[in-house]
Amino acid sequence: MAIRFQVTFDCADPDRLARFWAGALHYRLEEAPEGFESWNDYWRAAGLPEEELFDGYDSVVDPDGVGPRLWFQKVPEGKVAKNRLHLDLRANEDREAPAAVRRERVDAEVARLTALGATVANVLTVEGNDDFYGVTMLDPEENEFCVS
Structure with missing residues (x-):
């Protein structure tokens, strides 16, 4: 169990x-x-x-x-370094959808999370590989998380 x-x-x-x-x-x-x-x-x-x-x-x-x-x-101390653990939020579970559709879903989730107080830290792509697209974001206290 x-x-x-x-x-x-x-x-x-x-x-x-x-x-x-x-x-x-x-x-x-x-x-x-x-x-x-x-x-x-x-x-x-x-x-x-x-x-x-x-x-x-x-x-x-x-x-x-x-x-x-x-x-x-x-806790009294602030964040001083990159997280050793982070959450990956799945905005798109349909791997069969066209890359453009998957990217739109990720971008829509990024916009929603930005409206809640997150910020974009980095856009993750692999040149020549449309199958991979994700965004590293920061929550309101700058904890990293990813959206893909």
């Missing part, structure tokens, strides 16, 4: 990243556990010190319960 897991992002603003990734992945913001009115109530009950609490969300979940939970952990 496979082990369930979550993907954790160290960040400065958990609520901002939770909202971005919920939109990017078509996930939903995760509500506080049953019996708690807010995540702060939950974290207080778990013994987290007041100075570590913040208003907002810090996790997102797949509404269908299939994909992993994403948790955004507030």
Whole structure:
């Protein structure tokens, strides 16, 4: 049996990243556990010190319960280097579609993600190979991810 897991992002603003990734992945913001009115109530009950609490969300979940939970952990230090792990978002699963159609789908997803707060870092192509096209993007805290 496979082990369930979550993907954790160290960040400065958990609520901002939770909202971005919920939109990017078509996930939903995760509500506080049953019996708690807010995540702060939950974290207080778990013994987290007041100075570590913040208003907002810090996790997102797949509404269908299939994909992993994403948790955004507030840390004091900023990002200093390239990610060692990144997410690849699949805008186009139909490998039989013409290259121009696949590129349009990727570009449409890039435009949607840009409207949510992402920025384009690099367009990935292979000269002479229309079958490969992707875009490296940065989330609002400059974590890299790819769209293909």
